[in-house]
Amino acid sequence: MNVTTLCLAILFQEEATGYEIKKMSTDGKYSYFVDASFGSIYPALARLERDGFVTCREESQPGKPARKIYSITEAGRARFAANLLEEPEPDIFRSAFLLVTMYAPMLPRHVVSRAIDIRVNQLTQEIEKLTQLAAEEQTPGAHWAIDYGLCCFRQSIEYLNDNRERLEAIAGTANDSPLPAAAE
Amino acid sequence: MNVTTLCLAILFQEEATGYEIKKMSTDGKYSYFVDASFGSIYPALARLERDGFVTCREESQPGKPARKIYSITEAGRARFAANLLEEPEPDIFRSAFLLVTMYAPMLPRHVVSRAIDIRVNQLTQEIEKLTQLAAEEQTPGAHWAIDYGLCCFRQSIEYLNDNRERLEAIAGTANDSPLPAAAE
DNA sequence: GTTAGCATGTAAACAGTTACATGATTGT
DNA sequence: ACAATCATGTAACTGTTTACATGCTAAC
16 A cells, blocks of 8 residues: 555545644554655645645644645545555564574574564554554444454464463574674 | 665575566565565675675576676675574554544445455465465474464464454444445 | 654655566467 | 466566654643
């Protein structure tokens, strides 16, 4: 999914500024679609407005730049809806954590332990985020998605806790490691 | 992870050609790191060779372009190892399937059903791939990673099978859908 | 006094994809 | 006949990030 579609997806549900879209795509409910930066969101919104898929009203604030609040148009709704009807692209999972596990034999034990700790932490935070989202959220589709996410993340943490010793035992067992520190 | 690091990661474990690296990053064991195209792999290998991180020997084949088999150097091993010691970046999950679930109320039921079918299929294939990989694979780190993946994927399929009716029941319940087809 | 949050926007730089060029072999 | 697999490589294009510019307010 590209930034333009992300903007339409969010504006389909609620009005928002570019700043708010950025937050939602980085931490919020829409973080499972794209993580976009300001440098891609602002130009995307300008293009969407130029092409009639969104409209914009300004709200001036004393001392700050005016908030530009975007709303989706009928053309915008239709475009996003048509998008949703297409076959969804495959889900993507990319993991620097798994890279560490694959090369565990050549890594010092503490590096492997730290990687597990970081991953468990990340998952815990993700669960907290979803729990909070569920409390605020009303739409039934979002609720289903949140429940699914919670189930997957909990299972993942459980697996990590149950199997971390097995992985830590592998650490540092390679005898041809290019890391002098591996022997420590 | 970028394409250059991917090449080093693979060449750390085994010699390979650009073509083989492409396959491994798209379907194989390394598909959880980056999915790279030829247009990025060949230039990356050329840069790595120029900078002394890999070496290359050619194996001519009648009727085909010569295979350029790359091997990692000590400098390359050191560079990749240093990379692994850094704090791993957070794992990334991006899902077009979850987008469909979130907007289920405005979608016709068959679109939602199809999205679930596609996702279950994708997960099933992922499990088959990992099972096959486990049969071929020797390194203990890779085995741990595969077991972890299998656990997550199985759990995910189970959830989808147990909760698909609940999601399908939501489909088409929005009365303000921009899709005329939603009423079918 | 310094960091974080709010708020918009631009331009250069970068990484990567897509499409093209070339061509034999094997399977359907 | 046609598609897929093997095999390398380049060039144009695209989308996105990073860094910059600007500036107020509130918290620590």
